[in-house]
Amino acid sequence: ALAAASAGRVATVLTCRVDDPSGYGRIVRRPDGDLERIVEHRDATPEQRAILEVNSGGYCFEAPAVFDAVRQLKPDNSQGEYYLTDVLPLLMASGRVGAFTAPDPAEVLGVNSRRDLAVAGAHMRARILERHMAAGVTFTAPDLTWVECGVDIGADTVIEPFTVLRSGVRIGRHCEVGPFCQLRAGTVLEDHAEVGNFVEVKKSRLGSHSKAKHLSYLGDATIGARVNIGAGTITANYDGVNKHPTVIEDGASTGSHTVLVAPSTLKRGAKTGAGAVVTRRTVPAGETWVGVPAKALGKAPGKALTPPRRGPKLRPPVKKKRSGRGA
Numbered sequence: 001a002l003a004a005a006s007a008g009r010v011a012t013v014l015t016c017r018v019d020d021p022s023g024y025g026r027i028v029r030r031p032d033g034d035l036e037r038i039v040e041h042r043d044a045t046p047e048q049r050a051i052l053e054v055n056s057g058g059y060c061f062e063a064p065a066v067f068d069a070v071r072q073l074k075p076d077n078s079q080g081e082y083y084l085t086d087v088l089p090l091l092m093a094s095g096r097v098g099a100f101t102a103p104d105p106a107e108v109l110g111v112n113s114r115r116d117l118a119v120a121g122a123h124m125r126a127r128i129l130e131r132h133m134a135a136g137v138t139f140t141a142p143d144l145t146w147v148e149c150g151v152d153i154g155a156d157t158v159i160e161p162f163t164v165l166r167s168g169v170r171i172g173r174h175c176e177v178g179p180f181c182q183l184r185a186g187t188v189l190e191d192h193a194e195v196g197n198f199v200e201v202k203k204s205r206l207g208s209h210s211k212a213k214h215l216s217y218l219g220d221a222t223i224g225a226r227v228n229i230g231a232g233t234i235t236a237n238y239d240g241v242n243k244h245p246t247v248i249e250d251g252a253s254t255g256s257h258t259v260l261v262a263p264s265t266l267k268r269g270a271k272t273g274a275g276a277v278v279t280r281r282t283v284p285a286g287e288t289w290v291g292v293p294a295k296a297l298g299k300a301p302g303k304a305l306t307p308p309r310r311g312p313k314l315r316p317p318v319k320k321k322r323s324g325r326g327a
Helices: 063-071 084-092 114-134
Strands: 011-017 026-029 035-039 053-061 097-101 163-165 181-183 194-197 200-202 211-214 217-219 221-223 234-236 246-248 259-261 264-266 277-279 288-290
Touching: 011 084, 035 084, 035 097, 053 063, 053 084, 063 084, 084 097, 181 194, 217 221, 259 264, 264 277
Parallel strands: 011 097, 163 181, 181 200, 194 211, 200 217, 217 234, 221 246, 234 259, 246 264, 259 277
Antiparallel strands: 011 053, 026 035, 026 053
16 A cells, blocks of 8 residues: 555655654645655644654655665764655655555554553454454453464364463364463364363374363373363473473373373373373273373282272161060
């Protein structure tokens, strides 16, 4: 739009209208709408300070003209610096200088402080959320959700409050994410996957209909379909030097507070008991492992574990009837 508005002009200034123009250079226009001059806030008269149209710092120049004007610049100011805005009066002598107003002031927000950065970031995040909502994603509390650019989310997925989705995350359709959840780069949730309270996922894939609902860390993990990750499960992927993968195949499940020390694998339908620590092992398909370090249920060094013996089944005591006393 700025380039189109520059047709027939040697330069065009990108401007915007703001509610509080304090600190910005004011745009003074000629009767025909072209730029007359830019007046800095400290030099503006009261009438000029009432102008709400300000300089955004964006320009479109005719290349030969601006290069010639730049060669004429002099650092005649208290800072001893070369000001790009000083080329505008020089260009006015050789042609028309226009001004184009951005329709949305947020497009040209200046960032000169940490507060300005926060305001600009909030505008960007709001746009990201609006785009996802228009594509069919539900955010139950948009103001309490952080979604970076570069995140893909399928339709009919629900994102709960206090969820952080980092760039490089891909979420399928009909998923549930949050609350209080962080998905980091490289995370993939397939359709109908669920990730819940206080769960962090990094560079991992969670298969269709799989669930990690509570207090877990899943890093460098490949998780199949219909897997249940018990509360407090950790994939210990870092040995202090290198990262290692964890594989949990279809239909497997972990008990609460399971630690899978990578590289470890739970084969199809395998299970761990509560508090199990699997140390760089493969749990065979269909087996259940328990303990620290985890071993197959029913096996122990030197002897086979058997279910505890049950005593004889006790019958409830029989209450004797009292014979009534004669008169």
